[in-house]
Amino acid sequence: MNLFTAITEPHSFTDFCPGIRVYHRYWTEEQQQTILNDIHKIAKAAPFFRPKTFSGQEFHLDLTNCGELGWIADEHGYRYEKLHPITSKPWPKMPSLIYHESLALASAIGHQDFSPQSCLINRYPKYDGRLGSHQDKTERNHTAPIITFSFGDDCRFAVGGYKREDSLRHVRLCDGDVCVMFGPGRMLFHGVEKIHPMTGNLKQGGRISLTVRQVY
Numbered sequence: 538m539n540l541f542t543a544i545t546e547p548h549s550f551t552d553f554c555p556g557i558r559v560y561h562r563y564w565t566e567e568q569q570q571t572i573l574n575d576i577h578k579i580a581k582a583a584p585f586f587r588p589k590t591f592s593g594q595e596f597h598l599d600l601t602n603c604g605e606l607g608w609i610a611d612e613h614g615y616r617y618e619k620l621h622p623i624t625s626k627p628w629p630k631m632p633s634l635i636y637h638e639s640l641a642l643a644s645a646i647g648h649q650d651f652s653p654q655s656c657l658i659n660r661y662p663k664y665d666g667r668l669g670s671h672q673d674k675t676e677r678n679h680t681a682p683i684i685t686f687s688f689g690d691d692c693r694f695a696v697g698g699y700k701r702e703d704s705l706r707h708v709r710l711c712d713g714d715v716c717v718m719f720g721p722g723r724m725l726f727h728g729v730e731k732i733h734p735m736t737g738n739l740k741q742g743g744r745i746s747l748t749v750r751q752v753y
């Protein structure tokens with residue numbers, strides 16, 4: 538079977554609001570297994586670590602990266618780096634399914650020139666995993682779409698407005714779903730409020746998300 542069939546087959550999606558598109562159960566079982574195996578190999582070469590905010594507070598998730606640039610957070614702030622902060626090695630290559638489908642998904646919304654330069658891998662623990670509401674602005678490029686692939690437990694994804702105090706709406710992201718933030722959705726506040734434990738089928742439980750971005 539051709540692992541890249543997803544490029545040519547239509548996928549069902551819902552536009553949650555202008556600029557936030559959610560594709561449902563995007564992958565075949567075989568493709569999903571290939572990606573999970575790739576993540577396992579990436580984590581061996583570039584181990585997950587628990588980042589800290591610049592005020593020294595620990596995040597409620599572990600992260601690693603693949604691709605040319607990796608997003609990291611520590612007491613010096615949020616930034617993209619070419620090397621893993623612990624191993625000092627370059628980030629592993631992005632899984633080819635993730636790379637190619639990111640191109641296809643960006644192209645579908647008119648971003649034929651999208652360049653997947655970074656893939657942040659977040660691992661959310663099943664009981665207390667979460668990520669506070671934030672805007673993605675570490676990138677120099679604020680117009681390229683942001684594409685997030687979800688695996689494992691479902692999560693409660695919150696989407697706000699352009700200001701932190703704007704009210705939030707919620708969508709449940711499930712195993713195999715893909716969320717694309719683009720156009721008017723690119724700079725919306727968003728976060729992961731909660732993981733719904735035991736709803737997915739990752740061996741260790743919890744949720745893994747892969748967020749592909751064009752940085753510059």
Ligand SMILES: O=C(O)CCC(=O)C(=O)O
Binds near residue numbers: 657659673728746
């Ligand atoms: O895990 C997710 O679905 C979202 C990740 C995210 O917003 C981020 O890492 O900035």
